[in-house]
Structure formats: structure tokens, C-alpha cells
Amino acid sequence: NAGVTQTPKFQVLKTGQSMTLQCAQDMNHNSMYWYRQDPGMGLRLIYYSASEGTTDKGEVPNGYNVSRLNKREFSLRLESAAPSQTSVYFCASSFWDRAGLTNEKLFFGSGTQLSVL
Amino acid sequence: DAKTTQPNSMESNEEEPVHLPCNHSTISGTDYIHWYRQLPSQGPEYVIHGLTSNVNNRMASLAIAEDRKSSTLILHRATLRDAAVYYCMLHSAMEYGNKLVFGAGTILRVKS
Numbered sequence: 004n005a006g007v008t009q010t011p012k013f014q015v016l017k018t019g020q021s022m023t024l025q026c027a028q029d030m031n032h033n034s035m036y037w038y039r040q041d042p043g044m045g046l047r048l049i050y051y052s053a054s055e056g057t058t059d060k061g062e063v064p065n066g067y068n069v070s071r072l073n074k075r076e077f078s079l080r081l082e083s084a085a086p087s088q089t090s091v092y093f094c095a096s097s098f099w100d101r102a103g104l105t106n107e108k109l110f111f112g113s114g115t116q117l118s119v120l
Numbered sequence: 121d122a123k124t125t126q127p128n129s130m131e132s133n134e135e136e137p138v139h140l141p142c143n144h145s146t147i148s149g150t151d152y153i154h155w156y157r158q159l160p161s162q163g164p165e166y167v168i169h170g171l172t173s174n175v176n177n178r179m180a181s182l183a184i185a186e187d188r189k190s191s192t193l194i195l196h197r198a199t200l201r202d203a204a205v206y207y208c209m210l211h212s213a214m215e216y217g218n219k220l221v222f223g224a225g226t227i228l229r230v231k232s
Contacts, residue, residue, distance in 0.1 A: 036220060045207070046164065046222040062221060093163050097220075108154060109220065111163035 005029050009094050009112035016084045016119045024079040024115050026094030034099045035077035036109070037061075037069060039090040046093065052077055053099065084119045091116050124208045129227040132198045140193040140226055142208030147188050151210040155182065155193045158205045158225070167193065169211070203230045 010025045028035065033054045038046040038061075048061030050069040058069050066088060068080045077096075081088060092115045098107045125143045132138040144153065154169040168175055168182045170191075175182040181194040195202055207225040 038222075045205075045224045048219065048221050051219060059219065061219060095164075108166040108169060109156065109164070111165065114163050 007094055007096055007110050007112035009092075009115050011115060012113070013116050014118070016081075016117065018085060018119060020084050021080070021082050022084065024092055024094075024117075025076070026078065026112060027076045028096040028110070029075065030096060030098075030110065031074070032096035032098045032110070033074070034097050035071065036095040037067075037077070037079045038093045038095065039063065040093065041090050049079065086119045089117060089119045124210060124223045126206070126208055126223055126226045128224065129229065131229045131231065134200060134230055134232050135197050138195040138198045138202070138228065140195075140206050140228065141190065142192070143190045144208070144210055145189045147210060148212065151212050153182065153184060153188075153191050154209045154211050155180070156207045156209065158207070160204070164207065167206070198228075198230045200230050200232060203228055
């Protein structure tokens, strides 16, 4: 199983450029998440998608947009990159079943290291 | 969002037990307590989770207070490979959307 796959692994952008970070999971999870982690800091939630067709803002959504393309894929877009967005970006997924009151663990991708010059 | 608080850092000797505490005084009855860890230069990985009863798996044990307002992750014999940042998080089974927010975590240093 591939689990959660993120592309690219590394990216360097110039200020003002745009790009999309891709994330795909093959575990049939309904919930997907984007986090950023600045050097020496903890994880901060950018956006999340509880199920296909829904997205919601997390702690630090400004400067980002997301698309839940289908159940497998959740992309993160930087429309006009800024040096403050230099960070490692992690995508994660999990299965959440309100009817069964189960909430399974998060699986993380290996991250995308983004530098904005 | 229910919050968690953890000590900034802890230190342990190799092959000794480690008890990592987490306070979650605003926990609701349907919140699961999850623990993750992040090794250097890697993404976080799941360690263990529980609801009310203590839990054991091959990686660790989770002890949950009777009032559920705190929990403790127990590594029975710390190794150098256990040096990581450990995060305690609450996963709601009832809250639509599940806005899963990490706290600052505890940096665990293991001395040989």
C-alpha cells in the first residue's frame, strides 16, 4: 500500500509565483487534511475536508486554497507565494464514522519542503 | 476545539521507562485521546489511542485518568530511536468535520 502520497517532495518558488501541492490516498479514507510545519515548530492545520465535496478552514488558511477533487485527492494551492509560506507541508487522511462513533488514526504523507525566495 | 497541554521537553535515560503527560481538562465524552510522534525529518506517525480504558500496543501504553482530564503515554524502555516530538490530540467522534489541531508537543530526549 502506498498510503498517503505527496508531490512534489521539494519545491523552490520565487515570490509571487503560484503552485499546487498534490496529495492522494489509497486507503478509502473520507477525511483529508493539510498541515504546515515551520522550522522548529509544531504542526498547524491549514485546511481540511471531512468528506468528498466539503472543505473547511483550519488555523492558518490565509494565502491558500484547496480542492477536494474526489475521495482520493486533496490539493493545496498557493496563488501568490510569499517568503512567509516557506515551510514543510504535510497531507494527512483518516476515516471518520459518526454513525459508529469511530474515529481512526491519521496517516501522514512524507511532506513537501517548500522554499519561497 | 478541545485543547491539550504538554510539557515542552523531557529527558530520559536509555532503557528506562518514560511517562509523557498530557492535560485535556475540556475533553468531552466522545473525544478519543490520540498520541502521535514525529521523528526528526519525518512526518508524524500514530502511536496509540483510547477512549476510557487503558490501552497497550507494541509501541507504548496509554494510561487514562478516571475523570479523563489527563492521560499519560508510557514508553516502557526508551531507546535512542524513541527521541522525537510526542503530540497528544483529541479526536471528536461527534463533531462534524473533525478539525484536528495539534498542540505544541513534548520533545523527548533520550540519553545513552
